[in-house]
Amino acid sequence: MLDHIVDDFLENPSAMSYFYDLFRRVYIQGEALEKSGPQVGITCIQAPEELIYAHGASPVRLCNGAYHYDQIGADFMPAKSCSLVKATLGMLASDNAVPRVGKLDLVVNPTTCDQKKKASAMMADMGYPVHDLEFPNVKESEAARVYWQRSVRQFSERLRALTGKKLSKQALRDAMAKTARAQAAFRTLNGFRKRSPAVFLGKDAFLVTNAYFFDDIGRWTTAVEALNRELAEREKTDFKAAQKKAPRIVFTGSPPIFPNLKLPLLIEQAGGVVVADETCSANRMLYDMTAVDEWLVNDMVDSLADKYLKPCTCPIFTRNDDRLRRLLELAQSFHADGVVYQSFAGCQVYEMEQRSVAEALNKAGIPMLYVETDYSPDDMGQLSTRIEAFLESIKTRRRQHRP
Amino acid sequence: MKTTLSLCAGLWLAAAPALAAPDLFWLSDAAPKKAPRPAAEHQHGSGSEEAAMGGDEADTIHSPVKRLWFRQGRELAEADYLKEDEATARLSLLDALGNRSQAGSKAANGAAQVTMTLKELGFNNAYAQRDQVQDQVRWVQLAKTEVLKGSCCVREMDPAQEKPISDPAQPLEIVRQRQDKEKMFTRIVSGDTVQFTVLRFGQPAARVPVTMYTQQGWTKTAASDAEGKVSFTLIRDYFPEWSDFRRRTKESFVVAADMEVAEAGSFNGQPYGKVHYQATLSGRYAPSPYDYKSYGYGLGIAVFVFAFGGLGVYAYRRRRVKPFQEIRFGEGA
Amino acid sequence: MVHLKAAFDGIDWNRFRFWFQLFFFLLFIYGGYLGIDLGNNLPTFSCGYNTEGRGGMCYLIPLQHQFAWPWQKLFSAAALAILTGFLTFGLWFIVFNKGWCGLACPLGTLQDWITALRRKLGIRYGRYTLDQFRVLSRIKYALLALMLLIPLGIGAGWFSKDMGNPFCMICPGRMIIPTLTGKFDHWTIDFSTQAKMVMTALGMVVTGLFLIGAFIKKRFFCFFCPMSALHYLISKPALLKLEKDGGKCTRCGDCYRVCDMEIKEIADDVDNPRIMMDDCTLCLKCVAACPEPGALKAKFATITFFESTEAGFIKRMHKGSPREQSPS
Numbered sequence A: 001m002l003d004h005i006v007d008d009f010l011e012n013p014s015a016m017s018y019f020y021d022l023f024r025r026v027y028i029q030g031e032a033l034e035k036s037g038p039q040v041g042i043t044c045i046q047a048p049e050e051l052i053y054a055h056g057a058s059p060v061r062l063c064n065g066a067y068h069y070d071q072i073g074a075d076f077m078p079a080k081s082c083s084l085v086k087a088t089l090g091m092l093a094s095d096n097a098v099p100r101v102g103k104l105d106l107v108v109n110p111t112t113c114d115q116k117k118k119a120s121a122m123m124a125d126m127g128y129p130v131h132d133l134e135f136p137n138v139k140e141s142e143a144a145r146v147y148w149q150r151s152v153r154q155f156s157e158r159l160r161a162l163t164g165k166k167l168s169k170q171a172l173r174d175a176m177a178k179t180a181r182a183q184a185a186f187r188t189l190n191g192f193r194k195r196s197p198a199v200f201l202g203k204d205a206f207l208v209t210n211a212y213f214f215d216d217i218g219r220w221t222t223a224v225e226a227l228n229r230e231l232a233e234r235e236k237t238d239f240k241a242a243q244k245k246a247p248r249i250v251f252t253g254s255p256p257i258f259p260n261l262k263l264p265l266l267i268e269q270a271g272g273v274v275v276a277d278e279t280c281s282a283n284r285m286l287y288d289m290t291a292v293d294e295w296l297v298n299d300m301v302d303s304l305a306d307k308y309l310k311p312c313t314c315p316i317f318t319r320n321d322d323r324l325r326r327l328l329e330l331a332q333s334f335h336a337d338g339v340v341y342q343s344f345a346g347c348q349v350y351e352m353e354q355r356s357v358a359e360a361l362n363k364a365g366i367p368m369l370y371v372e373t374d375y376s377p378d379d380m381g382q383l384s385t386r387i388e389a390f391l392e393s394i395k396t397r398r399r400q401h402r403p
Numbered sequence B: 001m002k003t004t005l006s007l008c009a010g011l012w013l014a015a016a017p018a019l020a021a022p023d024l025f026w027l028s029d030a031a032p033k034k035a036p037r038p039a040a041e042h043q044h045g046s047g048s049e050e051a052a053m054g055g056d057e058a059d060t061i062h063s064p065v066k067r068l069w070f071r072q073g074r075e076l077a078e079a080d081y082l083k084e085d086e087a088t089a090r091l092s093l094l095d096a097l098g099n100r101s102q103a104g105s106k107a108a109n110g111a112a113q114v115t116m117t118l119k120e121l122g123f124n125n126a127y128a129q130r131d132q133v134q135d136q137v138r139w140v141q142l143a144k145t146e147v148l149k150g151s152c153c154v155r156e157m158d159p160a161q162e163k164p165i166s167d168p169a170q171p172l173e174i175v176r177q178r179q180d181k182e183k184m185f186t187r188i189v190s191g192d193t194v195q196f197t198v199l200r201f202g203q204p205a206a207r208v209p210v211t212m213y214t215q216q217g218w219t220k221t222a223a224s225d226a227e228g229k230v231s232f233t234l235i236r237d238y239f240p241e242w243s244d245f246r247r248r249t250k251e252s253f254v255v256a257a258d259m260e261v262a263e264a265g266s267f268n269g270q271p272y273g274k275v276h277y278q279a280t281l282s283g284r285y286a287p288s289p290y291d292y293k294s295y296g297y298g299l300g301i302a303v304f305v306f307a308f309g310g311l312g313v314y315a316y317r318r319r320r321v322k323p324f325q326e327i328r329f330g331e332g333a
Numbered sequence C: 001m002v003h004l005k006a007a008f009d010g011i012d013w014n015r016f017r018f019w020f021q022l023f024f025f026l027l028f029i030y031g032g033y034l035g036i037d038l039g040n041n042l043p044t045f046s047c048g049y050n051t052e053g054r055g056g057m058c059y060l061i062p063l064q065h066q067f068a069w070p071w072q073k074l075f076s077a078a079a080l081a082i083l084t085g086f087l088t089f090g091l092w093f094i095v096f097n098k099g100w101c102g103l104a105c106p107l108g109t110l111q112d113w114i115t116a117l118r119r120k121l122g123i124r125y126g127r128y129t130l131d132q133f134r135v136l137s138r139i140k141y142a143l144l145a146l147m148l149l150i151p152l153g154i155g156a157g158w159f160s161k162d163m164g165n166p167f168c169m170i171c172p173g174r175m176i177i178p179t180l181t182g183k184f185d186h187w188t189i190d191f192s193t194q195a196k197m198v199m200t201a202l203g204m205v206v207t208g209l210f211l212i213g214a215f216i217k218k219r220f221f222c223f224f225c226p227m228s229a230l231h232y233l234i235s236k237p238a239l240l241k242l243e244k245d246g247g248k249c250t251r252c253g254d255c256y257r258v259c260d261m262e263i264k265e266i267a268d269d270v271d272n273p274r275i276m277m278d279d280c281t282l283c284l285k286c287v288a289a290c291p292e293p294g295a296l297k298a299k300f301a302t303i304t305f306f307e308s309t310e311a312g313f314i315k316r317m318h319k320g321s322p323r324e325q326s327p328s
Helices: A002-007 A014-028 A047-056 A065-072 A083-093 A114-125 A143-162 A169-192 A202-210 A219-237 A261-268 A295-307 A321-333 A346-364 A375-400 B002-015 B047-053 B295-319 C002-009 C013-034 C062-065 C081-097 C099-106 C107-121 C130-157 C166-170 C172-179 C192-214 C228-232 C254-258 C310-318
Strands: A039-040 A058-061 A106-110 A130-133 A249-255 A275-276 A338-344 A368-375 B024-029 B067-074 B090-095 B102-110 B110-119 B122-134 B137-149 B173-176 B193-202 B207-215 B219-223 B229-233 B249-269 B270-285 C238-244 C296-300 C304-309
Touching: A002 A014, A002 A202, A002 A261, A002 C013, A014 A202, A014 A219, A039 A047, A039 B270, A047 A058, A047 A143, A047 A169, A047 A295, A083 A114, A083 B193, A106 A114, A106 A143, A106 A346, A114 A130, A114 B193, A114 C296, A143 A295, A169 A219, A169 A295, A202 A219, A202 A261, A202 A275, A202 B067, A249 A261, A249 A321, A249 C296, A261 A275, A261 A338, A261 A368, A261 C296, A295 C254, A321 A346, A338 A346, A338 A375, A346 A368, A368 A375, B024 B122, B024 B137, B024 B270, B024 C130, B067 B137, B090 B110, B090 C081, B122 B249, B122 C081, B137 B173, B137 B249, B173 B249, B193 B249, B219 B229, B295 C192, C002 C304, C013 C107, C062 C081, C062 C130, C062 C166, C099 C107, C099 C228, C107 C172, C107 C192, C130 C166, C166 C296, C172 C192
Parallel strands: A039 A058, A039 A106, A106 A130, A249 A275, A249 A338, A338 A368, B137 B270
Antiparallel strands: B024 B067, B067 B110, B090 B102, B090 B122, B102 B110, B122 B137, B173 B193, B193 B229, B207 B219, B207 B249, B249 B270, C238 C296, C296 C304
C-alpha cells in the first residue's frame, strides 16, 4: 500500500519523505517508537490527549486499518460489523502486532458507537485495564455538556491514579500548547488544500494525519511545519500537484486508517484530488482548537472537554446538523466538485446518515458518491470503476454547466 | 456709658417691647401657613410637623420664581407676617454682577408677598428697609436675605455668582462668609460654624454686637472683631420623634447686628437725636447628616455581607459536592 | 486598509480592551476634574453621585428623577424634557450599542479588574447552570420595571419621596464610584426615615454582595443590570453590531467558553446572524476566541472592523505558551 502511495505519484513533496520513512519503519520494519511515561491506549480520538500528556503519559492510538487484524478480530464480533473495531480488537489480541504498541498501562475507551462500547468488555477480557470514558449521545443539551465535563474530570483522576502525578497548571498548559502547535501546523497544511489547482494531494494529507496517531507529537509538528514551508514555496511557483481540471473531492464518512487508504488513493489514481475531508482520522482530530479564558486548571480542563464534545461531528449523536453544515462549508471553501462518502460495512451510524447527507448535498447541487466497503482488498476493481465513473460524471457536469 | 445704655435698653425691651423698640424685622422664604403649598411638597410630613416647623421654604432651589415675606418677631417660628405697608412696599435686589433691581409686593393670604423671577444661577441679595422714630430714636431696620437659584443639571456655576455679595450703600449689613467648598446645594447644618462679617457702608465694622436667633429659640450674642468678623456655631436643636424626623427640614435662623449712631434729624416730621441701625440676615440650616447617617452601620452591613457571603461561598465550594463537579483540581504550581 | 484590518484582526483583544476600558474608566470617573462633561444622559454607569469627578452622568438618575415628577407635571408639556433626555440617551447608545457595557462601563471595568485579581490569586470562577442563568437573566427586567414604577408611584403620592431613585439606592456604583474620588458619603445608613433606612441598608447589602460576587463570578452584576435591559430594548438600530455567520460556525463552543455572561446562543445558534443577546456586553471576547475565519464579526455601521480569523486565534491562544508557533 505504501508503495502505491509513494511510487504511483510523481513529484511528491520532498518534506513528505519524513512521513514515508516513518511508515516504512513502523509498519514494514515493525520498529517500535520510543514513548515516554505510561502508555495509554485510546480507541477513539474523543479521549483528550492533552490530559494524557499533562500527566506525563503518552497516548497510543489503537485504531487499526489492517485487513489482517480485521480477520483476527472477526472472532470477537459478528461478521457484519465495523472493520476498524474488529481490526483494533484483532491487533490487541495478537502478540507482536504491527505497529508495535508495546505494553499498555491503560486503555481508554470513549463510549461512542455501539461497537466501541461493546469492545470495552472484550478488551478487558484480554487483560487490558480499560477505562470507559463516558461520552454522551446528545451534544446539544447543556446536561450532556456538563456530563461530559464530569467524564473528562474523572478521566483525569484515573490518569492521576495511573501516573501518580497531580495535574499541574504548567504541565497542562505545556501539553495544550503542544497540541495547539500541532493543530496550528495542521490548519496551515489544510489551508494549502484550498488552492486550485491543488498543490498537495489528499493521500499525502491522510498519511500525515495518520502519522499523528503514533508519531511523537513534537517531531510530527516539526515535520509538518517543514512540509508547510515547502508547500508555501510550491504555491509561489504555481506548482500543480494535480491536473487543473482534476475533480476536487471532499472525503467523508468512516475514517481511512493506514494501510486502508484505498478509497482516497483510488480517487487520486483516477485523476481526482481529495481537497478536504470530514473524518475523525484527519480533519476532525486536528481541526478544532481549544479556547481558554483563564489559564487555571479547572477552566483548562473544562475547555478541553468542550472542545472534544461541542464541535464533534461524529454520527453517533442524535442529530447530524453540524456534520451537514460542516460538509457544505468544506465543499464551498475548498471549491469542491463532489463528495465521496465512505461507510464501513457494519458502521451503522455512517450508513444511517447517508440519506440525510445525500439529501442536503443534493439540495446544494453537490454530487455525492456513497461507497460501502470494508478492509478487504477484494472490491478494489469494482470501486475503481465506480470512482472513475463518478469523476467522469463530475467532469461532464462541469462541461455542461460551462457552455 | 454706651454699654450701660444698651443694657438698659435690653432690659427695657424685655419688659415692654412694643413701646421701646420695634421688633426684629427680617425676610422669610416661608409662606404663611394658610398659603397653599406646591403639590410636590405635600407628601412628606404630616400636619403636626408643619406646625412645629413653622413652614418650609416656599420655593425649591431649582425654581426660578422665588417668593419672600416680611416678618417681625424674635420667635422665628411664630413671627408675624407683615401686611402691606410702606416698609414692605418693595424690595431691592442686588446680584453678584452688581445689577440692581426692584421688586414690588402684593397682598396674598393676608400678608405682603414679593415675587421675583431670577434668571441667572447663583446668589442674589434681597434688601428691605423699615424706618421709624420712637422715643427720639430713629430705628433703621435693614432686613436682608440671600436668594439662591440653583440647578441640578449644571455642575458648576460661575465662581463670581457664588461669592458673598455686599452693598456698599447699606449703612449696616451682615454678610455670610461662604463655607469651605460651598456649592449650590451645600446646606448649612447644625454643628457648622458660620462666619459673618459686619459692614458699614461696605467697610468692616468692629465691636458691633451680633445676635444669632434660631427657630428653636436659641440665641447668642457676640461682638464683631477688628475685621468686622463674628462667628457662631449652630447648635443641634432638632430632636423630634424618629417617626417625625425629617432630614430635609430646614429651620430658619436670623442674625442681627445693632449699632447706634449719634445723629440728629427728623424723619416724617418726627425729630430724633440718634439713629439705631439694626441689620438682619436670615437663612436656613438643616440637621447635620451625622444625626441620621451612620457610617458604622453602613460599613458594618457591607462588611458583614461581604465577610459572611464570602465565607458562605467558600464553605459552599468546599463542602457542597455539586453533581458532576465532585472532582476539583488544585490550582497550585 | 486591508493590511491594517488584518493586523487588527490579529491583536491581543483582551489587552486592547483593557486599555480601552481604562480610558473610559478615567474619563467617566475623573474626567470632571479636567472639565469634561458629556451630559446627563449617558447609557453607562458614570455615576452621578460622583459629583466632582464624573465626566458625564448615568441616564438612570435623570430618568428615575423625571418619572418621580408629580403626575400633573409628568403628563404635561414638561414631559418633553423626558423625551429629549431619552433621545439624547438613545443617540449616545446607538453609537456603541452594548459596547457601553463591555468596553466603557466603569462598574463593568471594575468587575473585570476584580476578576483579574481572582485569576492572579489562582481561584477558579463560578458558573451558573443553564437553568439558574435563565432565571437570573430575567431579574434585570424586573429591576427595570421597578425602577420606573416606584418613581411613578412617588409622583402619584403613593410612596414616600424617600424611595426616590430606587435603583441608585441599591446600585453598588453609588457607594463604590464616588469612593474612587475620595468621596465616602454613601457608605452610610440613613436613619432619617424608615424608607431611607431600608433603601440604604439594601444598598449596603448589594454592595457587599457585589464585592464577593464579582470576585467569584465574572461580570456578576451585569446579569441584574436594568441598564442592560433598557439597552436591549432599543438595540435594534445600533451601529456597533455583532454578527454571526452560522454557515462557518462549527459550534465548537470556544466563544461560549470565554463568554463572561455565559451566553449559550453565541455558540449554538447558527440561524440568527444578529447574535447579540440581551445579556451580551459586546466585550467581543467571543470574536477574539473564534478560530473560524469570518464566523463572528464586529461591525460598525457597515464596516467590519474586527472579525474572527484563524491566524488571530492562534496568535492569541498561544500567547505565553512555552513554545510559540513558528511562522509558516
